[in-house]
Amino acid sequence: MATIKDVAKEANVSIATVSLVIHKHKRISLPTSQRVNKVIKKLNYHPSRSARGLVSQKTGNIGFILREDHFLRSEAFYTRIFLGTEFEARDYEYYVLLTTIPSGYSDKDRPPRFILEKNVDGIIIAGKVPDSIIRQVERYNLPLVFVDYYPPSNDHSVVLIDNISGGMVATRFLIKLKHKNIGFIAGDISHPSINDRFRGYRMAMENAGLEIFKKSYIIDENDTARENGYNAARKLLKQRNDITAVFACNDAMAIGAIQYFKENSISIPDNVSVIGFDDVEADISFDPTLSTVRVPKYEMGIEVMKLMSDMIKNGKGTKKKVLIPIDLIERNSTAELKIYK
Amino acid sequence: MATIKDVAKEANVSIATVSLVIHKHKRISLPTSQRVNKVIKKLNYHPSRSARGLVSQKTGNIGFILREDHFLRSEAFYTRIFLGTEFEARDYEYYVLLTTIPSGYSDKDRPPRFILEKNVDGIIIAGKVPDSIIRQVERYNLPLVFVDYYPPSNDHSVVLIDNISGGMVATRFLIKLKHKNIGFIAGDISHPSINDRFRGYRMAMENAGLEIFKKSYIIDENDTARENGYNAARKLLKQRNDITAVFACNDAMAIGAIQYFKENSISIPDNVSVIGFDDVEADISFDPTLSTVRVPKYEMGIEVMKLMSDMIKNGKGTKKKVLIPIDLIERNSTAELKIYK
């Protein structure tokens, strides 16, 4: 393994010069810089992260914390965000240390090892996590950025889906298809993202002059899995059998709902239109293909890494909020309302 | 952040003594050791990994390479293995750097950054990967362990599912249920794991004195996704309509097959028994619940980390093969053969 010394000797300069070249310091002449860079390539030299870290008191690592059940989830939602982060980290020369915490994490649990050992320069928290981990992490006073979760204490940098717009876009789309009796189903309604989608739904309905009855929505499912969608659809239909369109807070629930409809001979989209949110259920063989609101997960990962790098460079004062725009994806689970009577 | 100096001062010893205490060196007296350890706790001291790495020429990191499509897969198979590895890494004080490579990785692609930068002490490769990445990694001469993939060059440490036993166990189970006309469906048959499951199937059939007709199996699907199971079931039934049980090479294909059977009014398990492999499709709402061969994924991750630590400690000569035992999981997609005639 070549060291900075080897490069210096080979290029006939001091190690200080090599260091300056690497850091693109302006006061190095172009010829020297070129010569040194050539030697670096030739010797396949890569600075030792240990040595660098020792002197700079930085680790070059970013911690990525995720709830275990989110990580294991069948939809590649957070995994895609992670990949985006990991990809972007390459540009900033960071390594990303992924760790999961149990969903029942409490104050008594030990924080992730990389925090205790101060082996990260900053921390990314993805998705909803228990308050206790947030409090613990805050205590260590490291740059902290959230992605796809809005912590209760509203004073952190965050990268969020524009859920309100998303909810509005989805609902407006159904309205444009002439639907008036539009239902909404959700689980985990205390989750800020889900709540915002609900808000978007209500805002779009109101804007269109459509009344929202209490019976138009089911939001008491405690999770957003398929079976919750299945159950919510059942409950919704029991409350209001004149529903012609359903906006589900995510794809999993949308698919669950469609399953229920299918089993009860309600044809999609002929009898009922269904739209989801997230665009994660890649199950292409699913029939009908699901209209949904696409969330650019990979890009969120990139964005959060950028924010993190910013905070590390420019101090923790740089609190920013980034809203990631969404796209409407029209597939076959939605159709224009057919007027029968 | 406390350093070794702070500890030494506070405990009235030299930094060398502190270091020796940390490494549990025998020639330190118990009282000293206890005193120092108390100070370490009190100051919440954690050795700097950079400083350690610099002097020991080790990074304390293990690289974990996975194909991107495997990582994003809906079944939490490789993610569970990763979690096991990450968990076990804590005991060995390693950090795991996860990175993905595209499935079409070729010799022209750059190896993962942590290899180029020598930022890992060893490399774990999970799942089937292109030969080119293996060749590239081999060139760097780092301790290398495979998990759930048997590289073509048979001279590496590996942690594998006992696929042959698994195939035999699944098949014998169907035989015990009085089935004789047992079909096998698979995709990606060139994959060693899949191939071994097929071997297990054939061995069990032969041992039971049951003939295997060419028409008893469909192994030409090129992937093991649900739709391949669906298609394979169709093809199998066309070849042999007297099949009463199907052993699918994995759960995804099993579920695809069941979908096909259901759509064609073949009741599971009354008309046909189906057993899968892996125990990953957590979709509990799936009806009927799937009998399968459970693979302890988390434990595989633990095992591979143990092997890795072994290789690093005892030199790369320690080439080992670890076979992870499987369990039969009996659920509702299998039943004893009903004789009608």
Next chain:
DNA sequence: CTGAAAGCGCTAACAT
């Protein structure tokens, strides 16, 4: 524009 040198925190060989 470039070089010399101090020092980051730790390990390990050597000294006591």
Next chain:
DNA sequence: ATGTTAGCGCTTTCAG
């Protein structure tokens, strides 16, 4: 049984 010290590879200040 414990202390002293060199040195790992790098960044950065200060000199030139």
